[in-house]
Amino acid sequence: MDIQFKKGIIEVCVLSELDKEDTYGYKLVKNLSATLEVGESTIYTMLRRLTKEGSLDLYEKESSDGPTRKYYTLTGIGKEKKINLVSEWRSFNVKVNKLLGGYDE
């Protein structure tokens, strides 16, 4: 799969996961890598970039079974970005499936 295409998909998935619930890096990496073939470095650098661009924010939370964790949360910018990307992805997905003949709108 083209690396840029894959990065785009992963970005949607990261934002969607964080839209469901705030979570910490380790858990996010485990969740995503269990479904997608993605290395942790791709996710961590993406989290860093999304944080720097204002789509994500960070806060610390005590853990009952380990050290204090850094939790990622979607900002307003991030929520808007996620909505746009999911919409683009669904639209794109429908069109591709139409072309492939496996799906009717």
Add this chain to the structure above:
Amino acid sequence: MNKQEFIVKLRSFLRVTTEDENSLVEEYEAFIDEAMANGEAEEDVIANLESPEEIATIANEELGIDSSKKFKDYVDDSFDSMKDGYEKVIDSDFMNNVSESIETALKGVGETLKGLDLSAKISKAMDKVGEELSRVKDINIDATFKDMAMKFDNSKVETFNFDQDELKIDIVDENDDALNVEVLGGTSNIVIKSLPTTLMHTITMDDDGVLKISVPISNIKYAERKRMRVYIPNSVTNLQLTGNVPFSIHDVESSIEVNVGDAPISVKDVEGESVVIRMGNGPLSVKDIDISSLEVELGIGPVSIKSVDGDKGDLTLGNGPLSVKDIDMSVFNINSGNGPITIKNVDGNKHNYSLGSGPITVKEIDLDELTITAKDGLMTMKDITVRKIAGDISGTVKTLKNIDAEEFELNK
């Protein structure tokens, strides 16, 4: 590869801003810690991660300072001041005394900085400067660096003085048996890297005044007896040290946290909220301390605690020798294994000493309440003034004299 080695390697390959580097490293440290907390072995966790080179390749591409706009931002933020600094260097008298090759290298950096789009050249030039500077015995650089990352081969003596920014770094090679780092203040973030195969130190100070100094275990051999002397600016409120290099910390007005393995540690002349020292084995020397709380935990001494004023102290020691002298502490709990143990000239309110085998000497004590348990060995107690003394002495009492206690509940 263990966690420490993995992080050292990762840092060495990263070509991103210091903030990005620290953020990524923190995430990887957290990942490894989480996996280990879930029962995975350290080596297995690291073996299942991408290699430091692979991670850095992805990160450098995504976040790297070489990429166009990010690099431009980086340059705008920090390289103007860096350029000023280098121009001063080039103009300064010291250049007359150093080799032509260094002058060429530094001018190369100056030229490169004029063309800000030549990012790769800057990177190469910086490496070149590092190589060249390593051949110089004594260099003074005046500069203003807010955020700086430089790489040096410290096979030779290197001295860098960033006086304007009040940062002074002296790195002396193993022949001189010392590494000196002086941070006088004003610098918000400093990372010093040497080649992965030699020595790497990470020094960072965040906006809240927390200064962290980390020296990896694997890169310093105890036998080399290197010692890190740290002079801390007043702007630091909390000093955190990790690593296995011997630390000598003195003249500090901040809280201190030391987490190290087996290494000689010396802490002297400290005024702050707290001093926390957790280490493998000593020797440990704590002297002339004025703080609220003292917490010391280590395996085997020798341990010397002298001239300490504070509200509360906790000392946990596997085995001595232990010497505690000239203490003014309201509450002090000492829990030590075998001696020899000496506790002398102590003032305070409520102290609790739980001691193993002797010989044990407790003398010149002035407290409200003293509870003392000693399991074995020769015990000497004298010149003790307390409202109440209690406890249990199982060993042989060699001397017990001048005990002035309103309530005497000591079993012996």
